[in-house]
Amino acid sequence: MIPVYRPALDEKETAYVLEAMNSSWISSRGEFLDRFERGFADFVGARYGVATCNGTVSLHLILAALGLGPGDEVIVPTFTYVASVNAITYTGASPVFVDSHLDYWNLDPDRVREAVGPRTRAILAVHLYGHPADMEPLEKIAAEHGLHLVEDAAEAHGAEYMGRRVGPLGVAGSFSFFGNKVITTGEGGMVVTDNEAFAERCRHLRGQGVSPTRTYWHDAVGFNYRMTNLAAAVGVAQLSKIDAILARKREIADAYARGLGTVPGVTLQPEMSWARNVFWMYSILVDPIERDELMVHLRDHGVDSRPFFHPAHTLPMYRVADGSYPVAERLGASGINLPSFPDLTASEIEEVCAAVQGFFAR
Numbered sequence: 001m002i003p004v005y006r007p008a009l010d011e012k013e014t015a016y017v018l019e020a021m022n023s024s025w026i027s028s029r030g031e032f033l034d035r036f037e038r039g040f041a042d043f044v045g046a047r048y049g050v051a052t053c054n055g056t057v058s059l060h061l062i063l064a065a066l067g068l069g070p071g072d073e074v075i076v077p078t079f080t081y082v083a084s085v086n087a088i089t090y091t092g093a094s095p096v097f098v099d100s101h102l103d104y105w106n107l108d109p110d111r112v113r114e115a116v117g118p119r120t121r122a123i124l125a126v127h128l129y130g131h132p133a134d135m136e137p138l139e140k141i142a143a144e145h146g147l148h149l150v151e152d153a154a155e156a157h158g159a160e161y162m163g164r165r166v167g168p169l170g171v172a173g174s175f176s177f178f179g180n181k182v183i184t185t186g187e188g189g190m191v192v193t194d195n196e197a198f199a200e201r202c203r204h205l206r207g208q209g210v211s212p213t214r215t216y217w218h219d220a221v222g223f224n225y226r227m228t229n230l231a232a233a234v235g236v237a238q239l240s241k242i243d244a245i246l247a248r249k250r251e252i253a254d255a256y257a258r259g260l261g262t263v264p265g266v267t268l269q270p271e272m273s274w275a276r277n278v279f280w281m282y283s284i285l286v287d288p289i290e291r292d293e294l295m296v297h298l299r300d301h302g303v304d305s306r307p308f309f310h311p312a313h314t315l316p317m318y319r320v321a322d323g324s325y326p327v328a329e330r331l332g333a334s335g336i337n338l339p340s341f342p343d344l345t346a347s348e349i350e351e352v353c354a355a356v357q358g359f360f361a362r
């Protein structure tokens with residue numbers, strides 16, 4: 001079976017983890033943590049990085065550090081991974097779902113504008129499947145209404161919006177380093193920001209709100225959201241390969257586009273003129289009636305795949321009775337992620353394409 005994802009790990013990760021282990025710095029302090037925070041912040045063009053134990057809590061950390069709570073509303077695309085929405089809920093604020101744009105599968109700024117109300121405090125832009133959201137109109141709406149603009153860049157390490165890497169484009173951005181992400185630390189996440197005071201607030205809340213000057217004195221309800229030095233050791237090794245991983249992802253995307261671009265019934269993953277997509281998971285759209293059948297056909301031909309996320313407003317705890325999200329529902333019902341890992345070979349890509357072609361030729 002060709003898996004959907006497999007991280008690119010070699011002797012470097014092993015050597016760095018052993019080094020961390022032998023140094024006895026295995027918890028949440030150590031040289032690798034400093035190197036990973038600095039290195040990843042540099043990579044995305046941010047001034048500060050605050051490493052966390054996953055990409056869900058890094059989002060929560062941002063929203064908590066912004067002081068969001070009950071009575072506040074945060075605009076979020078309904079077409080996203082559930083963690084984007086859960087992070088809002090953890091603060092006591094309410095998610096306000098907005099539909100996506102069919103051309104690039106992310107927040108539709110016109111729908112965002114309509115959703116702003118007296119309680120709106122923030123817009124959470126998600127860069128789904130590696131394609132950036134259209135940030136400029138969102139920045140404009142945020143500025144006009146005094147809202148915080150936050151990025152969920154869990155799936156978009158190195159993606160660019162108008163030549164700027166995503167992450168630090170708003171007040172802060174969040175990344176995930178789960179095993180299937182562009183780079184991994186096993187489990188892991190990071191807040192990136194250009195704002196020194198905000199980075200400090202995140203560090204403070206990440207470490208149980210402890211006073212920097214008085215032992216065991218906690219002056220805020222904080223969290224233990226720290227990353228370990230062991231995980232950061234994997235991250236430092238991964239970061240040294242990120243350019244090669246991104247280049248390979250582009251080659252994979254180009255190969256899929258060549259192999260599937262002329263197959264009737266298949267819509268390829270987009271890349272807008274203002275965007276650099278990192279094609280985290282190469283994705284296609286097909287007729288919703290055929291989507292699940294195609295996935296079974298792929299499995300029968302030795303190819304693993306994933307369906308797109310269910311829009312959050314369709315999940316039991318977030319059900320919206322009176323909303324209209326036709327694009328999100330269409331995307332959720334018609335999308336498939338294809339195998340997209342760095343050491344996927346040319347012949348494996350051909351196998352995947354042949355299986356898709358075979359399905360539509362039957």
Ligand SMILES: Cc1ncc(COP(=O)(O)O)c(C=O)c1O
Nearest residue numbers: 054055056081083084154176178
């Ligand atoms: C869009 C999005 N947001 C947030 C997350 C949460 O990241 P993590 O799984 O590291 O908690 C993920 C990853 O799975 C994601 O894809």
